[in-house]
Amino acid sequence: MFLTISGLAKSFGDNKVLKDINLELDKGEVLSIIGPSGSGKTTLLRCFNGLETPDKGMMRFENGLTIDFGEKASKQSVDQMRKMSAMVFQSYNLFPHKTVIENVIEGPIIVQKEKRASAVERAEALLEKVGLNEKKDFYPHQLSGGQQQRVGIARALALKPELMLFDEPTSALDPELIGEVLTVMKDLAKEKWTMIMVTHEIQFAGEISDQIVFMDGGYIVEHGPPQEVLKAPKQERTKQFLQRILNPV
Amino acid sequence: MNSLLPMLSGAIQYTIPLTLISFAGGLLLALLTAMMRLAKSRLIQLPAVVYVSAIRGTPLLVQLFIIFYGLPNIGLNIDPFPSAAIAFILNVGAYASEIIRASVLSIPKGQWEAAYTIGMSRGTALRRIILPQSTRVSVPPLSNTFISLVKDTSLASLVLVTELFRKAQEIAARTYDFLLLYVEAAFIYWVICFLLSLVQTVIERRLDRYVAK
Numbered sequence: 001m002f003l004t005i006s007g008l009a010k011s012f013g014d015n016k017v018l019k020d021i022n023l024e025l026d027k028g029e030v031l032s033i034i035g036p037s038g039s040g041k042t043t044l045l046r047c048f049n050g051l052e053t054p055d056k057g058m059m060r061f062e063n064g065l066t067i068d069f070g071e072k073a074s075k076q077s078v079d080q081m082r083k084m085s086a087m088v089f090q091s092y093n094l095f096p097h098k099t100v101i102e103n104v105i106e107g108p109i110i111v112q113k114e115k116r117a118s119a120v121e122r123a124e125a126l127l128e129k130v131g132l133n134e135k136k137d138f139y140p141h142q143l144s145g146g147q148q149q150r151v152g153i154a155r156a157l158a159l160k161p162e163l164m165l166f167d168e169p170t171s172a173l174d175p176e177l178i179g180e181v182l183t184v185m186k187d188l189a190k191e192k193w194t195m196i197m198v199t200h201e202i203q204f205a206g207e208i209s210d211q212i213v214f215m216d217g218g219y220i221v222e223h224g225p226p227q228e229v230l231k232a233p234k235q236e237r238t239k240q241f242l243q244r245i246l247n248p249v
Numbered sequence: 250m251n252s253l254l255p256m257l258s259g260a261i262q263y264t265i266p267l268t269l270i271s272f273a274g275g276l277l278l279a280l281l282t283a284m285m286r287l288a289k290s291r292l293i294q295l296p297a298v299v300y301v302s303a304i305r306g307t308p309l310l311v312q313l314f315i316i317f318y319g320l321p322n323i324g325l326n327i328d329p330f331p332s333a334a335i336a337f338i339l340n341v342g343a344y345a346s347e348i349i350r351a352s353v354l355s356i357p358k359g360q361w362e363a364a365y366t367i368g369m370s371r372g373t374a375l376r377r378i379i380l381p382q383s384t385r386v387s388v389p390p391l392s393n394t395f396i397s398l399v400k401d402t403s404l405a406s407l408v409l410v411t412e413l414f415r416k417a418q419e420i421a422a423r424t425y426d427f428l429l430l431y432v433e434a435a436f437i438y439w440v441i442c443f444l445l446s447l448v449q450t451v452i453e454r455r456l457d458r459y460v461a462k
Contacts, residue, residue, distance in 0.1 A: 049366055083368050093363035097381050097459050107367030110377060139459040159367060 001062065002027040002194055003163070008057030008069070010043060017043045018054065019218040025211070027062065028192035032205035032226075035215035036241060041198045044215070045167050048196060049085045050078040085163040086156035090171050092148045094140040100127065100151050101136040104158045112159070119158070126154040130184050146177030153184055164188065166197035202245055206230045214238045252430055256416045260437055263330065263412035267402045270334050272395055275341020282346035284375075287353060297346070304343035310404055312336045317408040333405035341398060348390045352383035385456040392449040396442045403438070413437060 001024050008021035017040045025031055033041040046052040048059075054069040061084065067077050094103050104123040108114040127133040130150035132143075140148055149169055156164060166185070170178040182204050189195060189208040199205050205212060205226070212229040214222040214237075222229050222238045233239050285297035304312070317332040327335070356379050364374035406415035417434040421427050 051362055051365065082366070085366075087362075087366040089359060089363065091359055093357075093359040095360065095363065095378055095382075097385075106377070107369075110373065111368035141460065155367070 004060045006058050008054045010054045017218050029210040030189045030195045030208050031211045032209040033198045033213045039215040040218040041215045045198050050082045085165055086159045086161035087165045088152050088156050088169050090168040092152045096140050099137050104155045107159045126157050130154050145173045146180045149181045164193050164195045168198050252420045259413040259416035263410055264402050268399050271337030274338040278342030279345035283349035286350050301343045313408050329409040333410050345394050348387050352387035355386050356382050
């Protein structure tokens with residue numbers, strides 16, 4: 001298993017956002033987390049790269065890295081975990097004072113100490129892959145939301161992460177711009193990137209995911225391959241949620 | 250009009266160097282103070298909080314007098330110009346630190362998070378991602394501080410720095426042309442501040458290049 005999570009729990013004050021989360025993820029798999037807002041799905045995603053620290057539970061990675069959050073997790077191991085993953089944000093969070101290509105090479109050069117020439121070369125290839133190399137010298141504000149998000153994906157890929165995290169990557173986009181981002185993500189899934197995403201694009205999640213996790217109230221309510229969770233849900237709560245999302249009226 | 254030359258020389262010899270040294274030193278002190286106030290540890294925050302409170306809570310003139318006329322009582326004799334520079338640096342440091350702190354806090358949390366997720370430490374994120382963006386936010390209020398400083402240097406005349414305004418006073422003491430000389434001094438301050446506001450516009454325009462209009 002690439003990643004095994006057991007007994008993960010997290011509270012903000014009295015508010016228990018995550019309760020006893022258990023998951024397994026294999027290398028090259030795509031896992032989608034769906035559920036109503038406030039269900040804890042984004043918090044869970046943010047636990048994978050240390051933006052949130054769970055109060056309890058274990059994360060064990062294939063490379064031997066094990067973090068027990070019940071004891072005080074060492075900063076070192078959390079840093080190590082963070083460096084394995086890269087994140088794509090709902091609101092892109094590109095660096096506005098840097099051009100497109102500067103956004104992409106920032107991590108490789110400043111953090112990973114890669115040589116500038118090779119970082120630029122890789123960045124151009126990645127921008128080509130997301131269809132934006134001709135915009136490499138633009139500033140983020142000169143791009144559409146869909147283009148910014150594709151730069152966000154290129155910036156994440158440039159880190160050569162073992163795990164790609166997507167936090168509602170299309171939720172802030174105009175409907176006609178969602179497709180271009182989903183296309184890029186679909187390509188990544190085909191290339192066997194290991195991915196965890198939080199999404200409201202149920203149909204898309206069904207197409208590219210190996211596992212679907214449905215969360216509500218901080219729990220994993222239902223978990224399995226898409227054809228089970230999405231096509232034949234067992235739990236009443238899952239049925240209700242899918243009903244409401246797929247037939248809103 | 251033979252008063253203009255001595256006043257201009259006072260401005261060039263003392264007013265302008267005093268302003269530049271005080272602002273540069275004050276900015277460094279302000280950056281350090283702001284970083285201390287943004288630190289997670291209360292122990293690091295505390296000295297910065299006390300410093301800012303003490304400087305903002307006491308008159309600049311009193312601070313100047315303590316340094317120049319007061320410290321000799323404990324054997325510390327500091328010349329007029331350095332005395333004034335120390336007082337102004339401490340002053341700019343306190344006021345500008347609040348500007349810098351506020352400008353750092355004005356950068357959206359997502360920028361910090363994006364920096365962390367590409368593997369940056371807090372220090373690197375601050376230096377590479379946050380401060381370059383907050384600079385743009387802090388230029389207008391810092392320009393205010395700078396322009397106030399130009400005018401505040403006239404207080405240095407009271408600790409015997411022969412800057413612009415002291416020159417005006419000296420000439421007026423001989424000629425009794427108070428109105429003319431003081432208006433002339435005011436005019437020179439105005440010209441300096443006007444030129445500075447032009448510089449501010451240029452800097453703002455330059456920093457605006459990545460901002461959507």
